[in-house]
Amino acid sequence: MLVTIGVIGKNEQHENDVVDARTMQAAEDVGRLVAEKGGVVVTGGRFGVMEAASRGAKMADGLTIGILPAMDKSTANDYCDVIFPTGLGRARNLLTARSCDALIMIGGSCGTLNELTIAYAEARPVVILRGSGGWADRIEPVLQKGKFIDERETVEIDFADTAEEAVAKAFERATEENRTAMPDRP
Numbered sequence: 001m002l003v004t005i006g007v008i009g010k011n012e013q014h015e016n017d018v019v020d021a022r023t024m025q026a027a028e029d030v031g032r033l034v035a036e037k038g039g040v041v042v043t044g045g046r047f048g049v050m051e052a053a054s055r056g057a058k059m060a061d062g063l064t065i066g067i068l069p070a071m072d073k074s075t076a077n078d079y080c081d082v083i084f085p086t087g088l089g090r091a092r093n094l095l096t097a098r099s100c101d102a103l104i105m106i107g108g109s110c111g112t113l114n115e116l117t118i119a120y121a122e123a124r125p126v127v128i129l130r131g132s133g134g135w136a137d138r139i140e141p142v143l144q145k146g147k148f149i150d151e152r153e154t155v156e157i158d159f160a161d162t163a164e165e166a167v168a169k170a171f172e173r174a175t176e177e178n179r180t181a182m183p184d185r186p
Contacts, residue, residue, distance in 0.1 A: 002038075002039070002040050002063075003037075003038070003039045003040065003101050003102075003171060003174050003175060004039065004040045004042050004065075004099065004100045004101050004174075005034045005039045005040070005041060005042065005100060005101065005102055005103070005104060005167070005170050005171070005174065006042045006043065006096055006097065006099070006100035006102070006103035006104070006115075006119075006124075007027060007030055007031060007034075007041055007042070007043050007049065007050065007053035007103070007104050007106065008043070008044070008049070008096065008097075008103055008104070008105050008106070008108065008112045008115040008116065009023070009027055009048065009049025009050065009053075009105065009106035009107045009108050009112055009132070009134070009136075010023070010048045010049050010106075010107045010108050010109050010112060010133070010134055011044065011046045011047055011048045011049070011050060011109075011111065012046075012047040012048040012051075013047075019048040019049060019052075019107065019133075020107070020133055022131075022132075022133075023049065023106060023107045023132045023133050023134075024048070024049070024052040025052075026106055026129055026131075026132050026163055027048075027049040027050075027052035027053040027056065027106045027107075027132075028052040028053065028055055028056035028059075029056060029163035029164075030053055030056065030104055030106060030129070030163045030166060030167055031052065031053035031054060031055065031056025031057040031058075031059075031060075031062070031064075032056035032057060032059050032060045032062075033056075033060075033163055033164060033167040034053075034056075034057060034062065034167055034170075035056070035057040035058075035059075035060035035061065035062020035063070036060045036062075037167065037171055039062070039171065039174075040062070040063045040064070040065060041053055041054060041056075041057040041062060041063070041064045041065070042064075042065045042066075042067065042096065042099060042100050043064070043065070043066055043067070043080075043096070044066065044067055044068070044069065044092065044093070044096055044111075045065075045066020045067055045068045045075075045076040045077060045080050045083060045084075046066075046068070046069075046075070046076070046077060047077055049106050049107055049108075050066070050077060051077035051078075051079060053106070054066065054077055054079035054080055055077075055079045057079070058079045063081055063082070064079055064080050064081045064082070065080065065081065065082045065083075065084070065099075066080035066082070066083050066084070067084045067086060067092055067095050067096045067099070068083060068084060068085045068086060068092065069086065069087075069088060069089045069090060069092045070085060070086075070087060070089075071085045071086070071087035072085060073085050090111060090114065093111060093114045093115045093118055094118055096115055097115045097116075097118035097119040097122060097124060098118070098119075098122050098124070100119075100124060100174075101124075101125075101174035101175070102124065102125040102126070102127065102170040102171070102173045102174035103115070103116075103119050103124060103125070103126045103127070103170070104126075104127050104128075104129060104166050104167070104170050105126055105127070105128045105129065105135070105136050106129045106132045106136060107132045107133040107134035107135070107136050107137075108133075108134040108135040108136055109134055109135065112134065112135055112136075113135045113139075116128075116135070116139070116149075117149060119155075120148075120149045120150075120154055120155060120157070121154065123154050123155040124155065125155060125156075125158070125170065125173030125174060125176075126155075126157050126158070127157075127158040127159070127160050127166045127169045127170045127173070128140070128157060128158070128159050128160070128166075129159075129160055129161075129162075129163065129166045130159055130160065130161050131161065139157075140159060143157060158173065
């Protein structure tokens, strides 16, 4: 069975909305490492962190999936193998978060934060890469007991300091035999 690892993080929406080079390198490293372990990289199919992770996966001959907010396949980055044009706008974050066995958060703005909360509500394991900027570096101090988004303690959020550690933890969490998940909802 293929393991799907979602990589969520900041999109570059225009020429003045640039993701830091260190964050882009971390995303590329994560994508490459996921592919080297035989996993499938799932992203929102756009640019910034999503493109870097997909590029990294392709460097290791991995499979990439892009779940687009638009209906136009041409809006995907060049490294997506399988493209799902949803036409759902930000609502596509629900699909990205729910379609993965585990997710790795790298940097991130409000869309990434939205994907994180959806993954948490659905009990999908998330590993946050520290030092990658954005919400990845701001979320830890506000977590309940340092590892939960709220008092329900739905699923523990993990943290990693390197791309290697993030990928190892994501695969471990994705393949836990006794991992409990929230029941499917209509």
